[in-house]
Amino acid sequence: MLKFKNKYLFYSFYWGIILYIFYNHFKTISFIQDDAFTVLRYVKNFLEGNGLVFNVGEKVEGYTNFLWVILLSVIYKSETLLKLNFDLPQLTQILSSFFGLVFLIAVYVTSWKIFSSLKNYNKTLQYISFIFPVMILFTTPFNYWSFSGMETSLFATLTLLSIHLLIDFEKGNYYKYFLLTSILNSLLRPEGLLFFVLLIVVDIIYSFLIATKISPFDETSKIISSKKKKVIVIFLLIQLVYISFRFAYYGFPLPNTFYAKTEFTFNFLLRGIDYFFKYIITDLYYGVVLLPVILRFALKKFDRIEFIIFSFGIIYIILTIIIGGDVLPIGRFYIPITPLFYMLFFYSLLNLKQFYEFKMNSIIIGLLFATTIISSIINYDSNKTEMMEKRSYEIGLVTKMKSYADWIKNNQTKNVTVALSTIGAFPFYSNVKVIDIVGLTDEYIAHHPKEVDGIDENLPIFWKERHYNADYVINQKPDFIIFPAGAKPSAFAECAIFINDEFYKIYYLQLFYADGFDQLLPIFFKRNSVRIDSSDCNVKFLSHYINANNLFLSLVKTKNRKIINEILHQADLANQYCPKRVSEINSIKGMSFYHLGNFNIAKKYFEDSIEEDSMNTISLFYLMNTYSKLNEIDNAEKTIIRLRKISSYAIKDLYYN
Incomplete structure (x- = not known):
């Protein structure tokens, strides 16, 4: 009986410790x-x-x-x-x-x-x-x-x-x-x-x-x-x-x-x-x-x-x-x-x-x-x-995708279609039709992938699923396209869409203020009028564009001023391969100088960016803040008016700093 009791106590103690841990x-x-x-x-x-x-x-x-x-x-x-x-x-x-x-x-x-x-x-x-x-x-x-x-x-x-x-x-x-x-x-x-x-x-x-x-x-x-x-x-x-x-x-x-x-x-x-x-x-x-x-x-x-x-x-x-x-x-x-x-x-x-x-x-x-x-x-x-x-990345991703879903539910009609690569929290919370651009829940993409030459393992991206079909996605005419990493692509499928000529002509990036996420989030909208531009864009543009974005994020995090030269170098290389995307490239340059406190240089890049593409909402938003930093209040207020016309959700209670 004593042996049984001792054995019972040992088992209880052991599994109690296991359960506690x-x-x-x-x-x-x-x-x-x-x-x-x-x-x-x-x-x-x-x-x-x-x-x-x-x-x-x-x-x-x-x-x-x-x-x-x-x-x-x-x-x-x-x-x-x-x-x-x-x-x-x-x-x-x-x-x-x-x-x-x-x-x-x-x-x-x-x-x-x-x-x-x-x-x-x-x-x-x-x-x-x-x-x-x-x-x-x-x-x-x-x-x-x-x-x-x-x-x-x-x-x-x-x-x-x-x-x-x-x-x-x-x-x-x-x-x-x-x-x-x-x-x-x-x-x-x-x-x-x-x-x-x-x-x-x-x-x-x-x-x-x-x-x-x-x-x-x-x-x-x-x-x-x-x-x-x-x-x-x-x-x-x-x-x-x-x-x-x-x-x-x-x-x-x-x-x-x-x-x-x-x-x-x-x-x-x-x-x-x-x-x-x-x-x-x-x-x-x-x-x-x-x-x-x-x-x-x-x-x-x-x-x-x-x-x-x-x-x-x-x-x-x-x-x-x-x-x-x-x-x-x-x-x-x-x-x-x-x-x-x-x-x-x-x-x-x-x-x-x-x-x-x-x-x-x-x-x-x-x-x-x-x-x-x-x-x-x-x-x-x-x-x-x-x-x-x-774990932190997943929590951040789910929180971000839920913010996108909440915004869609609160600001759009129910019968919308959204294309994106992360098909978890956003589809669950939004209840809208979703085009899965990596094909996991899309029969056509899974069985009819269409790779783009040059989009390969050498790209500095995180997700590398190779089944995608950018032409099919664009032809479905989704109301919105979301890149989970923000304004830059982070998967082969997103790269194929981002470099696609029809995407460039039809879509532009808007910003909206996400209450739950407490920051601005980017989402691609359809343009009111299609952009006309027949110039080619070399796929090599992608690597340098993504590198410039990644370096910019590193600069924001570390405040290391030495990074700026490499950002400019990568941005210039991106411009060589795709001159028609110069507006987005100048945005990266402007944001880099803005976060280093060089507001006059930043202002020049943002103004050049907007001159190339008047619907570049990132440049408009940053230019609004840049004018504010330089105490050019009239220009800041004029920029707010312009921003509200093309991205009305970007400003909450005249938010700028």
Whole structure:
């Protein structure tokens, strides 16, 4: 009884500490990734009776987490009936965090299952399983994605449970639970189907290796048990039904995002390699974690657990490299396999001959536990800064996009169309028709991309999805076009639009004061009259224009006067390649001198800019402020009148300084 009580107290203390740390991480890190709002838009339309669509009336599968959409819909409908008053963003964040905690429990349970199969397993060694939830709790990918409002934590949990159940596949009804978990995982993410295939295949290969070792003439049919055959058939039938539904409803066998994202090119391969090496450094301790299992394979001493987990993990890594890794940050793709590699490190180490007869006592386990915790915390702290920077970026993006949505709802009619590349918070909060310029929720762009020569990896931009079609977007005549980074493009699709002649002729940039964001935000409007200009613009203009903008932002942040020469140099190069955009180029020069306090020089550039394009609202706004700084009040007031005619939303209560 005393032993039970002590064990109970230990478990309570351990999980109490885990829960305390988890809750503190939640308070510090929790946010909602912009991508999560894309799913919420589907959920909202589904609950409102519009079907599983992004834009009402357009059946496009722009999500890759069917089960998550259904789960959110069912729970939200239930809690609405119960009057719990959670909104959809709160619900997705709660579920994501909840499954993050469940994932930690799954890590413990799976590790216990794995280590209990050791030949030298004893009562002391059972406590080794408590190491792994702590290790995962102090990894940045787990923390970032568990508190992001996305389905990643549930997917990682189901993946781990699948492996747990596969270990005892032939015992009792384990194969049924494995089948159920695998089906749910395949409905949650497309990778779930891949994971099922990988796990079954590597297990069959191991059975084949063992069978041929024992009896080279053994029949292959005996290698695949009747239970495995049954699981494979039922799983494939379920997939056939699901794909048939997808094909009948959306017209394609795969999600639209597959056609919009997937590309097998050398550049994608390089990105995938970079993604993998970052994972090796940040989460696998420069590859040290893999050394024991690699040694076991080299010695041909591996057992079934090592073969399944290591083969599964390595094949999955190779596939992620081939597809170019993930466009989203902080190692999302590798979360399901990270705890497995941690477990393999200790499991393979204890299986080595040198450790096989080593008696693991409580002191050794305690030292191992302490060393692991300390190294995990140190590693977490070294990677935390990057995680928090990405989190801050997402929070800023969501806040900005919500401000755009609020402005559209408050100042425009409902039947407007907006084109942009970030299809999360803005579509969810605005409820307007959206043209997704990177094609994730646009069927035409996904299947008919049109690249522009010169828009390539060398451009200094953040988002590099290669599927876009600027001509198609402009031909749709969107009422507004939004670049999330402001007035400059930050994605291939935005670059293609920005350099497009029709865009230059039809659209101009307006500013509006966003109360929620407490600053001016740019948005491209249609001109009242089309600009007539037949001169060409070399695509090389883009690189220098973006560089000049980025340097300007650096100047504003650092106040480093030395940057001004490089800004002018980049701006002049941009002007050489595209003289007709001289108004925008002079705006950058003027803003740079304005923020250095050289108002007379700034005034000259702004006046030249407006002379070239009387609808350059950025130059007009800055010129208004410049006149104010120079105490030219009459000119400032005249500029206000001009600004109000073309960008009436830019000034709030005669705002200028």
